[in-house]
Amino acid sequence: xxxxxxxxxxxxxxxxxxxxxxATFFLELLRACPAALRRPYLVVAQxxxxxxxxxxxILSSGLAVGFVLALQMYYALVTYGAAESLGLIVNxxxxxxxxxxxxALLFAGRAGTSLTAEIGLMKAGEQLAAMDMMAxxxxxxxxxxxxxxxxxxxxxxxxxxSAVGIMGAYVVAVLLIxxxxxxxxxxxxxxxxxxxxxxxxxxxxxxxxxxxxFVALYQGYEAEATPEGVAHxxxxxxxxxxLGVLVxxxxxxxxxxxxx
Amino acid sequence: xTELHGDLMIAVDQVVFGYDGGRTILNDVSLAFGRGKVxxxxxxxxxxxxxxxxxxxxxxxxxxxxxRFDDQVIDARNMEQLFTLRRRxxxxxxxxxxxxxxxxxENVAFPLREHTDLDxxxxxxxxxxxxxxxxxxGAAQLRIAEISGGMARRVALARAIALDPELIMxxxxxxxxxxxxxxxxxxxxxxxxxxxGATSILVSHDVDECFSICDxxxxxxxxxxxxxxxxxEQLAASEDPEVRQFIRGEPDGPVRxxxxxxxxxxxxxxxxx
Amino acid sequence: MGKKSIETFxxxxxxxxxxxxxxLALKAANLGSFSSGETYQxxxxxxxxxxxxxxAPVKSAGVTVGRVASITLDPQRFQGLVKLDIQRGVxxxxxxxxxxxxxGLLGDQYLGIEPGAQEKMYAGGxxxxxxxxxxxxxxxxxxxxxxxxxxxxxxxxxxxxxxxxGKK
Numbered sequence: 001x002x003x004x005x006x007x008x009x010x011x012x013x014x015x016x017x018x019x020x021x022x023a024t025f026f027l028e029l030l031r032a033c034p035a036a037l038r039r040p041y042l043v044v045a046q047x048x049x050x051x052x053x054x055x056x057x058i059l060s061s062g063l064a065v066g067f068v069l070a071l072q073m074y075y076a077l078v079t080y081g082a083a084e085s086l087g088l089i090v091n092x093x094x095x096x097x098x099x100x101x102x103x104a105l106l107f108a109g110r111a112g113t114s115l116t117a118e119i120g121l122m123k124a125g126e127q128l129a130a131m132d133m134m135a136x137x138x139x140x141x142x143x144x145x146x147x148x149x150x151x152x153x154x155x156x157x158x159x160x161x162s163a164v165g166i167m168g169a170y171v172v173a174v175l176l177i178x179x180x181x182x183x184x185x186x187x188x189x190x191x192x193x194x195x196x197x198x199x200x201x202x203x204x205x206x207x208x209x210x211x212x213x214f215v216a217l218y219q220g221y222e223a224e225a226t227p228e229g230v231a232h233x234x235x236x237x238x239x240x241x242x243l244g245v246l247v248x249x250x251x252x253x254x255x256x257x258x259x260x
Numbered sequence: 261x262t263e264l265h266g267d268l269m270i271a272v273d274q275v276v277f278g279y280d281g282g283r284t285i286l287n288d289v290s291l292a293f294g295r296g297k298v299x300x301x302x303x304x305x306x307x308x309x310x311x312x313x314x315x316x317x318x319x320x321x322x323x324x325x326x327x328r329f330d331d332q333v334i335d336a337r338n339m340e341q342l343f344t345l346r347r348r349x350x351x352x353x354x355x356x357x358x359x360x361x362x363x364x365x366e367n368v369a370f371p372l373r374e375h376t377d378l379d380x381x382x383x384x385x386x387x388x389x390x391x392x393x394x395x396x397x398g399a400a401q402l403r404i405a406e407i408s409g410g411m412a413r414r415v416a417l418a419r420a421i422a423l424d425p426e427l428i429m430x431x432x433x434x435x436x437x438x439x440x441x442x443x444x445x446x447x448x449x450x451x452x453x454x455x456x457g458a459t460s461i462l463v464s465h466d467v468d469e470c471f472s473i474c475d476x477x478x479x480x481x482x483x484x485x486x487x488x489x490x491x492x493e494q495l496a497a498s499e500d501p502e503v504r505q506f507i508r509g510e511p512d513g514p515v516r517x518x519x520x521x522x523x524x525x526x527x528x529x530x531x532x533x
Numbered sequence: 534m535g536k537k538s539i540e541t542f543x544x545x546x547x548x549x550x551x552x553x554x555x556x557l558a559l560k561a562a563n564l565g566s567f568s569s570g571e572t573y574q575x576x577x578x579x580x581x582x583x584x585x586x587x588x589a590p591v592k593s594a595g596v597t598v599g600r601v602a603s604i605t606l607d608p609q610r611f612q613g614l615v616k617l618d619i620q621r622g623v624x625x626x627x628x629x630x631x632x633x634x635x636x637g638l639l640g641d642q643y644l645g646i647e648p649g650a651q652e653k654m655y656a657g658g659x660x661x662x663x664x665x666x667x668x669x670x671x672x673x674x675x676x677x678x679x680x681x682x683x684x685x686x687x688x689x690x691x692x693x694x695x696x697x698x699g700k701k
Contacts, residue, residue: 041536048539052546095557122360130357133317134371135346141374156550163553185560193588194558202554 025218028139029147035137036144043145043152050111050146050213051153055160057106062161065102066168069093074177086179087188090169091162095192095201096257099162101249104208107154108241112216115146116237119220120230143217150216154209155202162201200256207252208245215241268328269295269427269459270316275325277308277315285311287484288325293461298453300462300470302506303480304515309463310354312480313429316461317351318342329427347375349427350420354435356412358404364391364415365400371422390418394448410441417448427459428452434466442466446473467507471496479503482515572599572618573657577631577644582613583667584642585633591617593646598623601644617644624654630663642667 036042073089119142122128128138166188173179192198216237223233270293278284285308293299301309314320316327321336328334329345336342358367368387372378378386391397394414399407407415413433420428430449434442450473453460464470470477471492478489481502488495488503496507505513521527582604591599599619607614619625628649635642646661655661 041540044543045539047543047546052542055546055549125355125360126353126357127359129319130351130353130359132319133346133349133351134374135343136371136374153546156547156553159550159553159557163556166557189560198554198557 021222022218025221026214029143029214029217032137032139032144033148035140036148039141039145042141043148046145046149047153050115050149051156054107054110054153054157057110058103058157058161059164061102061106062099062164063168065098065161066090066094066165067172069098069165070169070172070177074173074179083179084183085187085191086173087166087169087184088191090173091166091188091192092197094162094165095197097249097253099158099165100201100205100208101245103158103161103205104154104212104245105242107150107157107209108212108216108238108245111150111153112212112237112241113234115150115213115216116220116223116234117230119143119146119217120223120225120233123221123223124225124230143221147213147217150213151206151209154212155205158205158208159202196256200252203256204249204252207248211244211248212241215244267295269293269330270461271328272312272316273326273328275315275327276323277311277320278323279311279320284323285484286315289480289484289486290325291478291486291489293459294476295459296453296457297475298450298460298462298473300464300474300477301480302465302467302470302477304465304482304506307480307482308484309480310431313351313431313461313463316429317349318345347423348425349429350423350425352413352416352420352428352430352433354432355409356416358412358416358419360404362404363400364396364402364404364407367404367415368418368422370419375423386422387418390422391415393421393452394418395444410437410444413437413441413445414448417445417452421452421456421458424456425458427461429461429463431463432465433462434464434469442469445469449473467509479506571621573621574602575617575619575655575657575659575661577615577617577661577664578607578610578612579615579633579664579666580612581666581669582615583633583669584635585613585615585644585667586641589641589643591619591644591646593623593625593648598646615644625649626651627653627655627659628663629655629661630665631661632665633667635668 069090070086073086073093074083077083077086077089122142128142131138131141170181170184174181174184219233219237219240220230223229270291272289272291272293274288274290275286276284276288277286289308289312291299291301291312301312303309311320315322315336316329316334318334318336318341326333330348332341332345334341334345359370362370365387368390369383372383372386376383388397388400391400394417396411396414396418399411399415404412404415417433428449433445433449437445446469449460449462452458462470462474474492476489477492477495479487479495479502481487488498488500490498495503498504498507502514504510505515511517585601585604587601587604589601590597591601599617602616602618604616605614606612617631625646626649628651630647630649632645632647633642634645
């Protein structure tokens with residue numbers, strides 16, 4: 001009996017320790033950011049690696065989601081005679097929710113895992129220790145540029161996802177199904193607010209970018225220096241980042257979109 | 261301590277150390293590294309040789325005792341001091357620790373670009389000179405994935421000396437190399453030391469190569485103590501059983517072959533426990 | 534990949550993101566509509582605001598001329614106090630009335646202003662005195678049922694009155 005309580009207590013303390021470790025890492029990362037910003041090329045190169053190279057998957061997913069949304073929503077709306085609102089529904093779904101969330105999940109899978117693996121292998125190959133010995137702070141040179149790049153790339157990717165999704169929905173709704181183009185756009189325009197819907201969507205994607213990039217960097221940095229360690233690290237990145245995104249999505253949605 | 265070597269670059273004074281309060285790895289060790297000399301640290305695996313290098317580099321703070329770098333006590337928590345200190349040393353990691361996303365040239369240029377404001381033409385000249393010193397000037401444009409282990413070690417060496425450090429530390433420089441590469445590496449270490457006037461610390465368990473190039477050597481035991489020290493000839497002639505076992509590579513002696521276990525007969529069920 | 538080309542690609546990436554936002558803001562949302570700086574405020578009280586929400590449009594003759602700025606409960610008179618932001622260029626005679634209307638049959642509710650006949654116009658901060666509350670569906674249905682019952686009752690009323698009177 002007491003051993004169970006003992007184990008529980010130990011587990012709770014361990015959880016607190018992990019929390020604290022995450023927080024310390026985050027603060028050190030923030031502290032290393034100004035130094036990284038003084039070397040803009042490092043950040044730019046990482047934006048290319050993280051953002052640019054994710055474009056293909058994000059854009060194609062956005063298009064696909066736009067197609068599907070238009071199709072599904074059409075059949076739901078047409079029974080109420082509200083097919084003209086298709087554009088509005090698709091836009092709101094994308095900019096408020098699907099854009100930031102789906103992009104974040106894809107980002108965690110594509111960019112997150114590559115970050116974790118890269119950092120983990122660099123650590124395993126003692127590259128980070130070598131930098132340390134050369135009096136170069138690996139956090140400023142390696143981690144912070146990737147962090148900043150993630151923060152910059154995610155909102156851009158989420159916006160592109162939504163934009164492409166709307167265009168895809170247009171193709172399906174207007175060109176294929178035959179919803180009136182004018183109504184498609186005008187009802188959408190009158191119902192979507194820049195600050196509330198698009199702005200909040202961008203804020204969400206920024207927060208999600210922070211979560212995904214931070215988790216990826218942490219898991220890579222703390223991964224055990226073995227092949228299994230790195231493999232576990234990449235899995236944990238996807239799982240923890242995805243869960244974090246979904247939980248924060250609920251919190252942010254509750255904060256942003258519940259009418260008082 | 262000081263009477264042995266005269267001018268000391270590094271003095272390790274009665275140091276005790278264990279990672280995070282775990283097992284004590286170094287147990288009251290004292291070593292002296294003379295300026296301009298090649299000193300070797302020998303010992304079996306897990307006896308704290310690499311740990312000692314990390315302590316000298318200021319990666320961890322010592323639990324007790326002190327380490328002096330050029331008569332300055334190393335405080336591992338003082339970031340500024342560590343920064344200036346590390347500019348004066350170069351370290352060769354066991355497998356090179358090269359930056360795999362850069363070319364050979366860029367790896368050697370890395371410390372120059374990070375720590376100096378030299379323009380690209382000067383950097384190019386210095387890098388090619390360093391690569392020339394290790395015999396790899398022609399390989400400057402190769403990617404790290406394209407070079408062999410021995411070559412990688414040499415590139416790492418070129419990178420370690422890019423800023424002309426006063427202290428060069430080598431972590432197992434001979435491990436896993438073929439005989440030719442091994443003697444190339446040994447030659448380089450000795451020549452570099454003599455031509456630049458740097459101090460070299462060599463951590464290894466390859467007795468023959470070490471003895472061929474070092475001026476002085478320390479032997480660490482698995483209990484984290486200095487078992488013996490002296491010039492290579494002195495150690496080779498030593499009568500101490502632990503020293504003899506290591507130097508001659510005898511399979512059994514003070515360092516037991518068998519991991520502690522029950523008597524053999526008991527394990528195979530021949531005798532009652 | 535050379536330094537210059539990486540920088541170019543990243544520039545394209547950021548530009549794409551910017552274009553995406555511009556597209557969303559202009560084509561897909563109502564940024565094109567008036568900004569809030571050019572408005573003046575009027576107030577109106579209603580017995581029941583129904584489903585009117587903040588930011589609902591204020592229309593006159595079907596044209597959007599403003600937005601609902603806030604909806605609160607007047608604690609003294611227990612009426613809904615609605616504040617409206619009206620475009621500065623649009624003015625209404627000071628006997629205009631406000632009604633809460635529904636767009637379509639079951640759509641969102643908005644505030645409609647019907648102009649009066651006075652020459653003097655409402656100034657900023659004025660209150661629209663003549664208001665008509667929202668039509669609440671339940672009241673409508675109960676009204677309908679009651680009138681139906683009244684029609685049926687007028688033929689059977691004497692019998693019903695007698696029976697209910699007897700029971701009493």
